[in-house]
Amino acid sequence: MAKNFTQIKAAIVDWLGLDTTRLPDSVQGDIVNIAMREILRNNELRYGETSDTFVTVASTYDYTYPTGWSKPYSLWYTHPTTDKVVYLTYLSSKAEFDSKFPDVTETDLPTHYTIWGNKIRLGKTPDQVITINRNYYKILADLVTTSNENNAFTDEAWEVLLFNCFELAELYGVEDERIPQWAKRGRKMLDDLVSEHARARSIGTRGQSQEPG
Numbered sequence: 001m002a003k004n005f006t007q008i009k010a011a012i013v014d015w016l017g018l019d020t021t022r023l024p025d026s027v028q029g030d031i032v033n034i035a036m037r038e039i040l041r042n043n044e045l046r047y048g049e050t051s052d053t054f055v056t057v058a059s060t061y062d063y064t065y066p067t068g069w070s071k072p073y074s075l076w077y078t079h080p081t082t083d084k085v086v087y088l089t090y091l092s093s094k095a096e097f098d099s100k101f102p103d104v105t106e107t108d109l110p111t112h113y114t115i116w117g118n119k120i121r122l123g124k125t126p127d128q129v130i131t132i133n134r135n136y137y138k139i140l141a142d143l144v145t146t147s148n149e150n151n152a153f154t155d156e157a158w159e160v161l162l163f164n165c166f167e168l169a170e171l172y173g174v175e176d177e178r179i180p181q182w183a184k185r186g187r188k189m190l191d192d193l194v195s196e197h198a199r200a201r202s203i204g205t206r207g208q209s210q211e212p213g
Contacts, residue, residue: 003158004150005143029145050138056126073135
């Protein structure tokens with residue numbers, strides 16, 4: 001059964017045998033949100049997979065990336081004359097990008113992109129308006145402390161969140177000799193979740209039985 005934000009916070013204090021005096025409600029909320037942010041920043045889970053579009057402006061090469069942006073997956077557009085799909089090549093090195101596209105006034109249909117200064121920089125600089133499809137990993141918005149809010153993470157993997165919250169409670173000053181074991185279990189649960197999401201990108205196969213002999 002899924003747990004919402006309020007229920008996960010309640011589970012933290014229940015497992016630790018505390019109350020809201022020892023671990024205030026606002027701190028419980030911070031702990032859950034910090035754990036969720038850390039997990040999504042460090043792992044490519046489907047909970048953070050996001051798709052949208054943006055429209056280019058002729059002679060403009062920089063585009064602010066959306067709220068919650070973590071890392072790119074793919075950018076593509078339909079070629080305006082051939083109708084073929086064009087995938088932009090990602091250059092993680094700004095130096096390499098600048099070497100390849102030294103003149104931002106040179107315009108054409110873009111073929112590459114990089115990330116610089118909280119912006120998506122296209123190369124070459126677009127010479128016309130095109131719609132670019134953007135697939136990326138996103139940090140989910142913080143859950144609200146005063147609500148029974150939920151998201152895909154709390155619906156499908158609340159237990160992973162819970163067990164990765166206990167070390168943060170310890171950082172706050174909670175002492176419990178069970179926390180190291182819970183934290184170890186939390187890391188194992190997270191590893192399993194990451195493996196599950198990675199396997200989900202391939203087609204499942206049915207187990208093949210073998211007859212003896």
